[in-house]
Amino acid sequence: MKDMFGMLKKHHKETFQEAVKEGKADPQIISFGDYFVSLRDYFTSSSCSGRIVLMNLNEQETKKEAAFYRKWHRKVEFEEVLSALMENTREDLWFKQEAFILHIGARTLKQANKVLSAMKKAGVRRGGIMVAKQGKFIVELTGSNYMSLPVKSGKEILVSEPHLKFIVEKANTKLERNYRLLGEFEKECRKSL
C-alpha cells in the first residue's frame, strides 16, 4: 500500500513553502506552518490566521474570491476603511472581522485526538475532525472572535463616522484577541505534538 499520508504531507508542505516564498502566506501563520513542516505525522493545509475584510455581496450573498473588496491580515486604520467605503462601488459592501481557520492533517486518529487536546488546552472552543479516513484525518479549528455587518447598500454608506470608528476599534481588539489565541494554540502544539 502506498504511503497516502506521506504524499499528502509532501504536497501540502510544498504548497506552504511556495506560498511563503511568494509572500502569499499570512505573516501570523508562518511560524505555525514551519513547525508543522518539521513534524512527521502532521501537516497543515489551507489555513488563515484571521483578518478584516470588506466584501462585495449580492442578494444571494454568495462568496467568491472576487468578492473581497479589501482584505487585511492585520489591524486597520479608520481612515483606510472609510476611504475604501467612499470609492465607487456597485454591490452591497459588508465589513467583516473573521477568526482564524486552520486545517491540520494527522496520520492516525490518536494523533488527531492530540490536536483536539491541544485545542482545548489553548482555549479554542470550536473545532473537530472533519475527515476521518484510514491514513487521512483532517482537523478543522476556528477562533470565535468575529464581526459581520452591512456597511454600504448600493452607493449609500449606511454607517455614521462615529459608528464606523467604534466598529473598527472593536474589530481591532477582536483581531488581536484572535491572534493571541492562535499563538496559544501554536504553543500547545509545540508542547504536545
Added chain:
Amino acid sequence: MKDMFGMLKKHHKETFQEAVKEGKADPQIISFGDYFVSLRDYFTSSSCSGRIVLMNLNEQETKKEAAFYRKWHRKVEFEEVLSALMENTREDLWFKQEAFILHIGARTLKQANKVLSAMKKAGVRRGGIMVAKQGKFIVELTGSNYMSLPVKSGKEILVSEPHLKFIVEKANTKLERNYRLLGEFEKECRKSL
C-alpha cells in the same frame, strides 16, 4: 463493560424530552430531536436552531447566560429591536444573528462519519468530530449564516434607524436561510442514519 453510550443516550433523551415538555426547546429543533430519540446509535445534546439576540457585553466580551438582553428563535420586527434598544441599559449592546449549532452523539466512528456525510450532502460546510473516544463520538456542526455588530455603547444608540432596518432585514433573511439549511440536514439524516 457497561454500556456507556446507552447511558449517555438515555440521559440526553430525558433532558431533551424534559425541555420540550417545559416549552424550553427551540420550536425548529423539536422534529430533529424527536428523530434522534428514535435512533439506537445516535443522540443529540445541547443544540440550538439559530437565533437573533441582543447581548450585553462588557469590555472583555465575556459571554454569560445573563448576557442575553433579548433572544428570539424566529425572525424579528424592526420595532421590537428598536424598542429594546431604547430601554435603559448600561453595558454595550451587540446585535447578533447566530447560526444553528448541533451536537450529535454516535456510538462508533463509522456512525460519526455518516453524520459528516449527511452534513456534506446537505451543504453544511462547518463541522467535525470534536470528541472521539471508545463508545462516545460527538459531532459538532454549525451553519455559516451570521451577523454581529455593536449597536449601543453605554446609553448611546450607535445605529441610525434606516441602518437598523437594513440590518434587521438582512438578519431575517440569513435566519431563514439558516433554518432552511437545518431542514436540509435533517432530511439527509432521515435518509441515511
